[in-house]
Amino acid sequence: MxxxxxxxxxxxxxxxxxxxxxxEEEAENLRIFSVKELKKATKDFKIEKVVEGEDAYVQTFYKGYISDETTSKLPVSVMEGLIHSQHGLEEWKISKEEAESLGQISHPNLVKLLGYCCEDNRSLLVFEYLQKExxxxxxxxxxxxxxxxxxxxxxxxxxxxxxxxxxxxxxxxxxxxxxxxxxxxxxxxxxxxxxxxxxxxxxxxxxxxxxxxxxxxxxxxxxxxxxxxxxxxxxxxxxxxxxxxxxxxxxxxxxxxxxxxxxxxxxxxxxxxxxxxxxxxxxxxxxxxxxxxxxxxxxxxxxxxxxxx
Incomplete structure (x- = not known):
């Protein structure tokens, strides 16, 4: 040593x-969600936690449950971001192309991205839910x-x-x-x-x-x-x-x-x-x-x- x-x-x-x-883990195809789906999955976007880093970014997390091929209730963490700007807090936007690119990056020590939603002027990322916080x-x-x-x-x-x-x-x-x-x-x-x-x-x-x-x-x-x-x-x-x-x-x-x-x-x-x-x-x-x-x-x-x- x-x-x-x-x-x-x-x-x-x-x-x-x-x-x-x-x-690297083999990346899987991302699931595309609608705002309606995620609203239902998270009980009307009930906030689980808000993380304010020392940078300009504020992360809001909603815990939800989605259905998949193996279980009717898969726990997920839905993230929405805000950015501090000259005009105050503004929504962080991510394009479909950026989300898909992010989904190609897969590794056992990265939180797994399962899907995303780019609809109604909202950007939401759906990650695996990790129990231990x-x-x-x-x-x-x-x-x-x-x-x-x-x-x-x-x-x-x-x-x-x-x-x-x-x-x-x-x-x-x-x-x-x-x-x-x-x-x-x-x-x-x-x-x-x-x-x-x-x-x-x-x-x-x-x-x-x-x-x-x-x-x-x-x-x-x-x-x-x-x-x-x-x-x-x-x-x-x-x-x-x-x-x-x-x-x-x-x-x-x-x-x-x-x-x-x-x-x-x-x-x-x-x-x-x-x-x-x-x-x-x-x-x-x-x-x-x-x-x-x-x-x-x-x-x-x-x-x-x-x-x-």
């Missing part, structure tokens, strides 16, 4: 670069602590999803890589909600909040690269294993003394975690969040390291 972590810094010579990604909910809002091994499993899943998007898109997720955008299924497999076309809707002059996720190159020069996602992932790792929302001071300390990570691990875990693995996790967080973006590892290298923790 020690050698594996060191090799992350040597991105251009590391044999980890040749490690194959988790294979968001990672943010489990880390920051529940008293019951996720075990160490479960957190590692979640970290691997997130990393695999990000590595996959990097491999097929060669573009960063940026604002989409957030705790509230990561959901868990019954087996605590992590899946994040990917909305590629959402990025095209951000106002040019929009100032993002939530700077703890933002890399130095973005804050200083508005540079967004694949390495920017690696930085954000390192911050999410720190939140995942410590349960801390305010992590700026700890992040700065870990950059020079990663061994201090064992002092801030989520106290709800008690002593129920492997100390050696925790030390290695601290080093990985340090490498991912280094201020020099070219020294950060590739996401596939991060996957390999996490799989060996």
């Amino acid at each position: 020690g050698n594996g972590l060191k090799s992350c810094k040597q991105k251009h010579t590391s044999p980890l670069m040749n490690t194959p990604l988790l294979e 968001t990672l943010e909910h489990h880390i920051f809002q529940k008293e019951e602590a996720l075990p160490w091994a479960t957190r590692v499993k979640i970290a691997v899943g997130i990393a695999q999803g990000v590595a996959f998007i990097h491999s097929i898109k060669n573009s960063p997720l940026h604002q989409e890589l957030r705790m509230h955008n990561i959901l868990l299924d019954e087996q605590y497999n992590a899946k994040f909600l990917y909305l590629d076309s959402k990025k095209q809707c951000w106002p040019i002059d929009w100032t993002f909040a939530g700077t703890k996720y933002m890399s130095p190159e973005y804050l200083g020069a508005d540079i967004v690269r694949l390495e920017t996602d690696v930085y954000t992932f390192g911050v999410i790792l720190l939140e995942l294993f410590t349960g801390l929302k305010e992590i700026s001071i700890h992040l700065e300390r870990l950059r020079t003394r990663p061994f201090l990570f064992t002092e801030i691990i989520d106290p709800r875990l008690g002593s129920h975690y492997p100390v050696n693995a925790a030390t290695k996790m601290g080093i990985l967080i340090q490498i991912c969040t280094t201020k020099h973006r070219k020294e950060r590892p590739l996401m596939q290298q991060v996957v390999d390291v996490l799989n060996s923790v």
Whole structure:
């Protein structure tokens, strides 16, 4: 593991670069819904939750049930978006072509898009429903602590999803890589909600909040690269294993003394975690969040390291 972590810094010579990604799932044809169908499925668009990120985007989710070939009641999550603009909140629009394109992107660690509705001037996306809710909910809002091994499993899943998007898109997720955008299924497999076309809707002059996720190159020069996602992932790792929302001071300390990570691990875990693995996790967080973006590892290298923790 020690050698594996060191090799992350040597991105251009590391044999980890040749490690194959988790294979893409075969995409299925998307179902086209009418507003009437979704209104009935969601009991007149009864809101389940509203997510306001630090970007310009507001996501409204409606839980619903649709019929399919195997069951008469398949739970789904219907999403509708709003965008902050100069004129206030405006509806986020997605075309049929964009929805179909999004539906072609399928992976075990992405929330599965089942269908869409582009009708009556509304844009609605229908996703699989994940029972365990968001990672943010489990880390920051529940008293019951996720075990160490479960957190590692979640970290691997997130990393695999990000590595996959990097491999097929060669573009960063940026604002989409957030705790509230990561959901868990019954087996605590992590899946994040990917909305590629959402990025095209951000106002040019929009100032993002939530700077703890933002890399130095973005804050200083508005540079967004694949390495920017690696930085954000390192911050999410720190939140995942410590349960801390305010992590700026700890992040700065870990950059020079990663061994201090064992002092801030989520106290709800008690002593129920492997100390050696925790030390290695601290080093990985340090490498991912280094201020020099070219020294950060590739996401596939991060996957390999996490799989060996």
